[in-house]
Amino acid sequence: MSVHNPDIKRVTTHVIQELKNKGEKISALTAYDYSMARVVDAAGVELILVGDSASNVMAGHETTLPITLDQMIYHAGAVVRAVKRALVVVDLPFGSYQGNSSEALRSAIRIMKESGAHAVKLEGGLEVRESIVRILSAGVPVMGHLGLTPQSIYKFGTYAVRAKEDTEAQKLMTDAQMLQDIGCFSVVLEKIPAALTKQVSEMLTIPTIGIGAGPHADGQILVIHDLLGINKEFKPRFLRRYADLHSVMTDAISHYVDDVKSREFPNEQEAY
Numbered sequence: 001m002s003v004h005n006p007d008i009k010r011v012t013t014h015v016i017q018e019l020k021n022k023g024e025k026i027s028a029l030t031a032y033d034y035s036m037a038r039v040v041d042a043a044g045v046e047l048i049l050v051g052d053s054a055s056n057v058m059a060g061h062e063t064t065l066p067i068t069l070d071q072m073i074y075h076a077g078a079v080v081r082a083v084k085r086a087l088v089v090v091d092l093p094f095g096s097y098q099g100n101s102s103e104a105l106r107s108a109i110r111i112m113k114e115s116g117a118h119a120v121k122l123e124g125g126l127e128v129r130e131s132i133v134r135i136l137s138a139g140v141p142v143m144g145h146l147g148l149t150p151q152s153i154y155k156f157g158t159y160a161v162r163a164k165e166d167t168e169a170q171k172l173m174t175d176a177q178m179l180q181d182i183g184c185f186s187v188v189l190e191k192i193p194a195a196l197t198k199q200v201s202e203m204l205t206i207p208t209i210g211i212g213a214g215p216h217a218d219g220q221i222l223v224i225h226d227l228l229g230i231n232k233e234f235k236p237r238f239l240r241r242y243a244d245l246h247s248v249m250t251d252a253i254s255h256y257v258d259d260v261k262s263r264e265f266p267n268e269q270e271a272y
């Protein structure tokens, strides 16, 4: 398998836009550390998100709420050091931007300065409009995130599909248009009906990136550990597992344990 568009040396927000303009789907994945980001980048993924899902996947928290701005910057720096080609976007964590546009700007600037990332992502529509406007004014590209917004899980109560009702779908359409109008370069649509994703993606000129949002988004994103089958517990219907690394890793590790116990490892060649 070869990397798509080998002529693209560095993926910018303009390259992401060009992909939508020519009708080519955009591939995106999360990464939280150097070694994984090396692999994801070299495999040809165009956009790498340092997601606040690190709170779940890296730290074992129940929700995305506990992860801090300092911890996001730590993960983002590791990913940036690994990446040669992809666009690196970083989630602003819960509590670093809501309800205070000065703090939002300060948080975004810290991410850009201290990690070297290329863009930030914020959850929400009209509620975070001012924050996004200020971050954009500083020259920082912003990605929106609508639909299921996990930082508001205690408002929603569940991780069920969002915007099934007409009023919520209408608000999502209005928010999406607003995000484009103020200058966001892209918007994530999470766990909404496929038909709504189609409507939004046709209405907007900027690319939509879907997760559990059906086939009509301009691109797709998944959490890398989910795609690789590293964690057995998370299996929503939208997830396709492209490998069973849980089994591969378990077999390798138990083989190692056996070899240590039986003194088969290390052998003479593996000693000095």
Ligand SMILES: Nc1nc(=O)c2c([nH]1)NC[C@@H]1CN(c3ccc(C(=O)N[C@@H](CCC(=O)O)C(=O)O)cc3)CN21
Pocket (backbone or CB within 6 Å): 052, 053, 056, 057, 064, 150, 158, 159, 160, 161, 191, 222, 223, 225, 226, 234, 235, 236, 237
């Ligand atoms: N490993 C991982 N993958 C993700 O995609 C992810 C995270 N973590 N953490 C942050 C958010 C939370 N996300 C989620 C969480 C749950 C569902 C979900 O579908 N959960 C249930 C259904 C719940 C319900 O219908 O009430 C499921 O079917 O597993 C989807 C996306 C997406 N993000």
Ligand SMILES: CC(C)C(=O)C(=O)O
Pocket (backbone or CB within 6 Å): 030, 049, 050, 051, 052, 053, 054, 091, 188, 190, 211, 221, 222, 223
């Ligand atoms: C699932 C994606 C869109 C995300 O926000 C995350 O990984 O934190």
Ligand SMILES: [Mg+2]
Pocket (backbone or CB within 6 Å): 051, 052, 053, 064, 091
């Ligand atoms: Mg996130």
